Amino acid sequence: MVTTVSERGSGDGVEHGSRPGSVHRTLDILEVVAAKGGASAKEIADTTGLPLPTVYRLARELLDSDYLVHIREERRFELGWKLHQLGVSLHQQIGVSREVRAEVTALHDQLGLAAYFAVHRGHQIAVVFTADSPDHPRLRPLEFGFHEAAHATALGKIMLANMDADQRALHLDPEPMPRFGPGTLTRHADLDAQLEVVADRGLAWEHGEFQAGATCVAAAVRGGNGVLLGSVAVSGPDGRMDCGVAETEAALRTTASRVSRFYRSGHTR
Numbered sequence: 428m429v430t431t432v433s434e435r436g437s438g439d440g441v442e443h444g445s446r447p448g449s450v451h452r453t454l455d456i457l458e459v460v461a462a463k464g465g466a467s468a469k470e471i472a473d474t475t476g477l478p479l480p481t482v483y484r485l486a487r488e489l490l491d492s493d494y495l496v497h498i499r500e501e502r503r504f505e506l507g508w509k510l511h512q513l514g515v516s517l518h519q520q521i522g523v524s525r526e527v528r529a530e531v532t533a534l535h536d537q538l539g540l541a542a543y544f545a546v547h548r549g550h551q552i553a554v555v556f557t558a559d560s561p562d563h564p565r566l567r568p569l570e571f572g573f574h575e576a577a578h579a580t581a582l583g584k585i586m587l588a589n590m591d592a593d594q595r596a597l598h599l600d601p602e603p604m605p606r607f608g609p610g611t612l613t614r615h616a617d618l619d620a621q622l623e624v625v626a627d628r629g630l631a632w633e634h635g636e637f638q639a640g641a642t643c644v645a646a647a648v649r650g651g652n653g654v655l656l657g658s659v660a661v662s663g664p665d666g667r668m669d670c671g672v673a674e675t676e677a678a679l680r681t682t683a684s685r686v687s688r689f690y691r692s693g694h695t696r
Contacts, residue, residue: 452477453485457506460495465505523556526689531659532558534682538661538675540668541565544648544686545582546657550598552582566641566662576637578618579607581645584631585658588622589647595622610635629683630676631658635665642668644675646683651691659683 455475460466466474472482486504489495493509527544535542535558543565544556559565577583578599587595603613610633612618625631632644645660659682661675662668668675 449485452481453489456482456485456489457494457510460504460506465498465501465503467503471504524689527686528556528558530682530685530689531556534659534661534678535559535563537678538671539563540661540663540675542682543582543645543660543662544657545645545660547586547655550586550594552577552586554582563663566638566643576605576607578604579611579633579636581631581633581643581660581662582658584622584625584633585645585647586655587618588625588631589655595619607637608635608639608641612636630679640665644668644679646679648683648687648690650687656687656690659686 452475455477456471459471459474463470463474468479468482468486471477471486472479475482477485486495486497489507490497490504493507495504496507497504523544531542531544534540539562541557541559541563543554543558545552545554557565577587587598590598599615599618602615604611604615604618606613612621629647630644631646632642634642637643641662642665643660643662645658647655648657648659650656659679661679
């Protein structure tokens with residue numbers, strides 16, 4: 428589930444729970460600076476729970492490597508140019524073509540629902556494009572880089588249904604799995620039964636499993652050899668999604684087929 432930097436901090440500077448070691452403490456510093464748009468050493472220490480000497484030591488290494496810059500007059504750190512270089516490289520790897528963006532936007536316009544395109548990278552899901560509007564907003568936090576709560580989201584179920592039993596067991600939390608909404612499945616057996624249907628139909632629904640009152644449905648996007656590349660999805664309030672199920676599924680299948688065709692043709696840049 429989602430954790431914040433402050434939740435990860437222990438307050439005493441010891442290496443802690445889910446992200447131990449100096450590498451992860453360094454990443455904590457970068458995350459704080461990014462979230463705050465720049466931060467002083469004290470702000471970093473207060474947010475992460477790291478001692479000031481540790482913050483200064485790790486920040487010095489980041490400065491030397493151009494991952495941070497120090498604005499001396501304001502006594503604060505900001506992100507360095509090297510991170511921009513990494514970001515550009517990431518977007519080159521998972522960039523979304525104009526044609527794919529157009530297909531997802533057309534899906535949003537046709538159904539009057541927020542529409543998404545996600546790519547699957549290993550066991551992670553990155554929502555790389557969203558088409559929404561003030562009248563039909565996206566789910567939060569279904570934004571770029573989202574890959575949490577696979578068992579509770581339609582996007583995640585597409586990925587899980589593509590795994591064998593051993594892979595799935597490694598990916599899922601032990602029972603009871605975390606609950607995000609009133610409909611979240613917390614038992615493996617219940618989820619496995621649902622994933623059999625997902626694998627058979629190529630569509631995954633979730634009703635109030637990630638957020639109360641919200642429904643989402645996703646369809647798989649596959650390459651020419653059948654490998655799972657990602658998925659397209661739409662979401663909306665329960666009442667809106669309960670109407671026109673057949674129309675929604677047909678439109679989603681058509682969009683997923685067209686996006687798959689773009690990837691098979693190699694026309695994705």
